[in-house]
Amino acid sequence: MAIDWGDAPAWSALGLSAVGTIIPISSARSSRASARSAEISAQAGVRQAAAAEEQVAIARESLRLAGGQSASSHAPTEIEAVQEALAQEPPYVAWWIEFKGHYLYALCNIGTATARNVEIDESRIGRGCSFKGQLKTLQMAPGQERRFKITYWWPSQRPRELWVRWQGHPEWKAIQVPLKG
Structure with missing residues (x-):
């Protein structure tokens, strides 16, 4: 079959089919990039939660140590109040x-x-x-x-x-x- 270089409908069909091929390829690449970003975001959330738990553990340990050191001072009631506040979850409405x-x-x-x-x-x-x-x-x-x-x-x-x-x-x-x- 010979190509007629003056056949406009055939050339426009070829152009549209090329565009129709490029769009799904670009969409697949964007989808993969989005999935990678979501995975990175999820991993960052896990790391952030672990860091928050570690900070709470450090705060409780420092309060425990401060409570032991200040047994001879006049402020053990403040430390005990903070420890009690950390130990109890406040009531809430949800x-x-x-x-x-x-x-x-x-x-x-x-x-x-x-x-x-x-x-x-x-x-x-x-x-x-x-x-x-x-x-x-x-x-x-x-x-x-x-x-x-x-x-x-x-x-x-x-x-x-x-x-x-x-x-x-x-x-x-x-x-x-x-x-x-």
């Missing part, structure tokens, strides 16, 4: 929203402290959405959950987050609303 099925969700307190006067900011739920639930001014112990419904109509979308605040935490905190379980 939230999780669980999908229960067909517009039904559960707000769960997954922390270690009781949350009092819990409020949901219904104004941030969005247009076309309605919120139904008994979540105003309640108390939630650790491990407790309260169920609620969020319904929405087309073309509006399901809200992606719920804004919550409670006694001792006056700022609103966003909690991700799962799409499905």
Whole structure:
């Protein structure tokens, strides 16, 4: 088959096929580079966590040694207070929203402290959405959950987050609303 140098459609098809070959090759290279970067980032995170644990161990050891040296001084109560504070984890409130099925969700307190006067900011739920639930001014112990419904109509979308605040935490905190379980 002879090539007709004046055949424009054939030359444009050849050019497009060359571009169609170069794009996937470039995409594969970018994908490999991204995977290498993710691996390096994960390794750095592991090293950072190990360094933080080592710093805590060093701080506890230095407090232990300082407590032994100052047994004759007048300040052992301060060191004991710091040691006690390091040994005990402070209570905290943490939230999780669980999908229960067909517009039904559960707000769960997954922390270690009781949350009092819990409020949901219904104004941030969005247009076309309605919120139904008994979540105003309640108390939630650790491990407790309260169920609620969020319904929405087309073309509006399901809200992606719920804004919550409670006694001792006056700022609103966003909690991700799962799409499905």
